[in-house]
Amino acid sequence: MKITSWTTSRPNYKPWKSSFNSFWFLISFVDQGSLSSDDESAMELGSEELHDVNVEYDEDIMGSSPRSVVESPKDSVGSMSSADVTAEINRASDLLMAVSVSADTNKAKISDMAFSAMEELTKMALEGEPLWHRKGSSETETLNGLEYMKEFGSVDATLKEIMRMVEVGDPNAEQLPFEYVSHSSPILCEEFGQEHLHSEASRQIGLVTMNPISIVEFLMNVNQWSTALSNIISRAALLGVLSEGQGGRYNGTMQVMNMELHLPSALVPTRESYFVRYCKQLASGTWGVVDVSLENLFPYSTFKFRRRPSGCLIQDIPNGCSKVIWVEHVVVDNRLVHNIYRPLVTSGYAYSAKRWVAALIRHSEWLETLSAKTTTTNDGVLIPQAGRESVLKLGERMKRSFWGDISASNESTWMALPVCGSEDIRVMTRGVIQVLGESPTTKIAFTTSLWLPVPPKRVFDFLRDDSTRTQWDIRLCGRLIRELAYIINGDNPENRISILQVNATPEEIEMLYLQESFNDYTGFYVIYAPVDMVTMSRILNGGNSDCVNILPCGFAILPDTSPTLHIAEELNCGSLLSIAFHIIDRASANKYIPQESVNAIYKVITETVDLIKTALVPNNLQDTSMIW
Numbered sequence: 001m002k003i004t005s006w007t008t009s010r011p012n013y014k015p016w017k018s019s020f021n022s023f024w025f026l027i028s029f030v031d032q033g034s035l036s037s038d039d040e041s042a043m044e045l046g047s048e049e050l051h052d053v054n055v056e057y058d059e060d061i062m063g064s065s066p067r068s069v070v071e072s073p074k075d076s077v078g079s080m081s082s083a084d085v086t087a088e089i090n091r092a093s094d095l096l097m098a099v100s101v102s103a104d105t106n107k108a109k110i111s112d113m114a115f116s117a118m119e120e121l122t123k124m125a126l127e128g129e130p131l132w133h134r135k136g137s138s139e140t141e142t143l144n145g146l147e148y149m150k151e152f153g154s155v156d157a158t159l160k161e162i163m164r165m166v167e168v169g170d171p172n173a174e175q176l177p178f179e180y181v182s183h184s185s186p187i188l189c190e191e192f193g194q195e196h197l198h199s200e201a202s203r204q205i206g207l208v209t210m211n212p213i214s215i216v217e218f219l220m221n222v223n224q225w226s227t228a229l230s231n232i233i234s235r236a237a238l239l240g241v242l243s244e245g246q247g248g249r250y251n252g253t254m255q256v257m258n259m260e261l262h263l264p265s266a267l268v269p270t271r272e273s274y275f276v277r278y279c280k281q282l283a284s285g286t287w288g289v290v291d292v293s294l295e296n297l298f299p300y301s302t303f304k305f306r307r308r309p310s311g312c313l314i315q316d317i318p319n320g321c322s323k324v325i326w327v328e329h330v331v332v333d334n335r336l337v338h339n340i341y342r343p344l345v346t347s348g349y350a351y352s353a354k355r356w357v358a359a360l361i362r363h364s365e366w367l368e369t370l371s372a373k374t375t376t377t378n379d380g381v382l383i384p385q386a387g388r389e390s391v392l393k394l395g396e397r398m399k400r401s402f403w404g405d406i407s408a409s410n411e412s413t414w415m416a417l418p419v420c421g422s423e424d425i426r427v428m429t430r431g432v433i434q435v436l437g438e439s440p441t442t443k444i445a446f447t448t449s450l451w452l453p454v455p456p457k458r459v460f461d462f463l464r465d466d467s468t469r470t471q472w473d474i475r476l477c478g479r480l481i482r483e484l485a486y487i488i489n490g491d492n493p494e495n496r497i498s499i500l501q502v503n504a505t506p507e508e509i510e511m512l513y514l515q516e517s518f519n520d521y522t523g524f525y526v527i528y529a530p531v532d533m534v535t536m537s538r539i540l541n542g543g544n545s546d547c548v549n550i551l552p553c554g555f556a557i558l559p560d561t562s563p564t565l566h567i568a569e570e571l572n573c574g575s576l577l578s579i580a581f582h583i584i585d586r587a588s589a590n591k592y593i594p595q596e597s598v599n600a601i602y603k604v605i606t607e608t609v610d611l612i613k614t615a616l617v618p619n620n621l622q623d624t625s626m627i628w
Helices: 020-026 031-032 037-043 080-102 105-126 145-152 157-168 173-177 210-220 224-229 342-346 353-371 386-405 456-464 466-471 533-540 595-614
Strands: 002-006 054-058 130-134 141-143 197-208 233-243 255-262 271-283 284-293 305-307 310-317 321-333 426-433 441-450 480-488 496-505 508-519 524-531 553-559 576-587
Touching: 002 233, 080 141, 080 508, 105 233, 105 255, 105 271, 105 284, 105 310, 105 321, 157 224, 173 508, 197 353, 210 224, 210 271, 210 284, 210 310, 210 321, 224 255, 233 466, 271 305, 284 305, 321 353, 353 386, 386 441, 386 480, 386 508, 386 524, 386 533, 386 553, 386 576, 441 595, 456 466, 456 508, 456 524, 456 576, 466 480, 466 496, 466 595, 508 533, 524 533
Parallel strands: none
Antiparallel strands: 002 054, 002 576, 130 141, 197 321, 233 255, 255 271, 271 284, 284 310, 305 321, 310 321, 426 441, 441 576, 480 496, 496 508, 508 524, 524 553, 553 576
């Protein structure tokens, strides 16, 4: 069994004396006449050319007897695949919603809902006790459900009496079957009788290095925010514009959209909602952008996710920055969340306001890094300005692809790997690559998640460090790895995009990796992809990164429950580690993976997990860390 990875052919080079010299050799690789003029046109396809990098696997893997992954009869050639069916359903639902909201009577109802939502968001963002309260020294604010019901709920005489009983601690209140007796999980009248629903509410304040107008323009452009916040958003679409606003500054703009939210794991269902987004200038230098679900106006027989008034207030502060107060308030059905993720998700942390603010801050840092003047690294390496921009843009594409492939998006066709005991290893084909003069190859993505009794920061440091890479990367065992160059993204030097060089011997360069490692205050990520030398040289000389085909692999590391401290300082929680790999396989076809490839996939992911556990988990805890 041979699987080809996404690299191009590479000649052998003489050993380089230092990473500084290596880097400048790479920068000047194209200009040194290594390619003839006839090769210039071929270089446009340089990143598209596939050449075998063979990894051998034994047929008998751990005594398992896997079966081939094959499409079901309903997904056979000539019929629509499950992904196609899902896409058609999404398009039909979007079209129906677009038609529904265009009716005059519905426009008026949606507008009234948006106006009320803005009022609620403003109060939720600005009020303190007793509506919001903190637990001890925790940074997390908790919504007081009873106060919320009083201020925003529809409260009749019976509800008032129930709330009084709860407030005074009447023991009879404990016998009430309603979830709304909870201080932290208010359930409103339209949600009674659906005991499986769970309410999540959070608030977060952050400093963003963008002015309010720029943030407003960003949030009102669906293509911009859905792309830049792809670590949260799987899919988003603008279905209609009910109001264009005033003065060309989005004041009063009202848009109808849909959105699918995800966690970086195929084991956690996505959250999807139709909603109206309303933007309003509340005062000089202060804007509000609020979302509220439309399911109340266009109810389903059952629903899994509803967004109550959520969004942000944006306040102008000196130096072109903004204070952003984000409120996230939803009602959701979490019954399908996998057991290892349930504590994190039900705590409200997984989709909290903190995650939205962190994503917005990270986007603003990336924009600053993109426009900043290039500077010399500690190792004396200076990446040209044009090359710096190309590397950063390629890194963004790599991350977007990684998040799109690792989540449980409705447009992903994950299948459980058909090996006994490995039902939570997911696999899917990602299309066929056609290269002129070569046989077709199939892209395959596979992923799994596991719990480790180790703090997230320790897992992150181990996986991102080039000096420990060979302890977990089975393809690089015995190789020499070093960081040639890097770009720091933001103020934290650990948030960086790196160019890694892999040598089979001191005199032979085997491959280059582009790697981005960072934390966004809610999780840690290490994402990487192989890039051939010719392509990397062009990128470092300012070449167009959009032409580079890239297949990312990597890790997402989340805490196993809501941390009480900053995630980088939290030592009292374990880690939820998601692993995702891409391979190119000549034996597979679209929606078909033969047995030998299933064997190889199983071997790659289980051996990687075992190596990580061996390196990080003490022997007496080995049995408690698990792959589900």
